[in-house]
Amino acid sequence: xxxxxxxxxxxxxxxxxxxxxxxxxxxxxxxxxxxxxxxxxxxxxxxxxxxxxxxxxxxxxxxxxxxxxxxxxxxxxxxxxxxxxxxxxxxxxxxxxxxxxxxxxxxxxxxxxxxxxxxxxxxxxxxxxxxxxxxxxxxxxxxxxxxxxxxxxxxxxxxxxxxxxxxxxxxxxxxxxxxxxxxxxxxxxxxxxxxxxxxxxxxxxxxxxxxxxxxxxxxxxxxxxxxxxxxxxxxxxxxx
Numbered sequence: 001x002x003x004x005x006x007x008x009x010x011x012x013x014x015x016x017x018x019x020x021x022x023x024x025x026x027x028x029x030x031x032x033x034x035x036x037x038x039x040x041x042x043x044x045x046x047x048x049x050x051x052x053x054x055x056x057x058x059x060x061x062x063x064x065x066x067x068x069x070x071x072x073x074x075x076x077x078x079x080x081x082x083x084x085x086x087x088x089x090x091x092x093x094x095x096x097x098x099x100x101x102x103x104x105x106x107x108x109x110x111x112x113x114x115x116x117x118x119x120x121x122x123x124x125x126x127x128x129x130x131x132x133x134x135x136x137x138x139x140x141x142x143x144x145x146x147x148x149x150x151x152x153x154x155x156x157x158x159x160x161x162x163x164x165x166x167x168x169x170x171x172x173x174x175x176x177x178x179x180x181x182x183x184x185x186x187x188x189x190x191x192x193x194x195x196x197x198x199x200x201x202x203x204x205x206x207x208x209x210x211x212x213x214x215x216x217x218x219x220x221x222x223x224x225x226x227x228x229x230x231x232x233x234x235x236x237x238x239x240x
Contacts, residue, residue: 057083057090064096073100091121102129107136118146124153128160131167140170158184162194165201174205192218196227208235 064079077100083093098113111133118126131146147164154160161184168177178201184194199214212235218228 053086057086057093061093064093068096068100073104076100089116089120091117095126098129098133102133105136107133111137111139118149122149122153124150124160127153128163131163135163135167135170138170140167143167144171155183156187158187158191158194161187162197165197169201174201177201178205190217190221192221192225192228196231199228199231203231203235208239211235 060079060083064076064083067073067076067079077097080093080097080100083090084097087093094113094117098110098117101107101110101113111130114126114130114133117123118130127146127150131143131150134140134143134146144164144167147160147167151160151164161180165177165180165184168174168180178198181194181198181201185191185198188194195214195218199211199218202208202211202214212232215228215232215235218225219232222228
């Protein structure tokens with residue numbers, strides 16, 4: 001319910017702004033006058049928001065954060081939705097609400113908010129979260145684009161390459177998945193999770209020697225790793 005309310009408020013406010021500006025533009029005699037009036041109108045909106053609404057949004061934000069700390073997520077959501085009904089592009093409220101939606105597996109609502117955030121503030125974290133929300137909806141093509149953009153902005157985190165690898169694998173692009181995991185391995189050598197994923201991919205690609213190589217590397221790091229031991233045993237049994 002609150003998801004729809006947030007979207008409704010946001011859309012209604014934006015439509016109102018566009019209609020208001022449309023009538024202003026259509027009624028004024030010259031381009032210069034229109035531009036001057038539009039700038040003045042924007043400044044009036046900013047002053048009006050700053051005077052009447054800034055204090056209210058800050059109060060709601062603090063209240064929402066306090067509610068999160070005591071585990072009252074639903075009430076916190078109401079606060080953040082209220083903020084967005086006043087200021088649809090309030091980035092802090094958008095981010096907190098989007099993260100809550102992501103935690104609650106409301107992936108469509110989370111994706112919509114992270115998309116807005118990524119457009120207004122090109123932060124790699126926003127693109128990573130957008131990728132996760134889209135992947136969780138099986139929107140693999142757009143998830144791929146989101147993760148690729150996150151990596152363009154910051155390629156220092158191996159987990160982003162791992163996430164992109166999962167997307168490639170879901171798209172059936174196994175060689176691309178391997179390349180992404182190799183990139184992750186360059187950043188964090190001998191990472192057991194990455195090595196195990198590489199072994200699994202090479203099994204799917206029917207490259208058993210490569211899979212056994214990665215499994216052996218895992219067992220060098222962790223000789224008791226049960227998953228690696230089990231997979232390696234199955235591979236060796238299938239060769240008998």
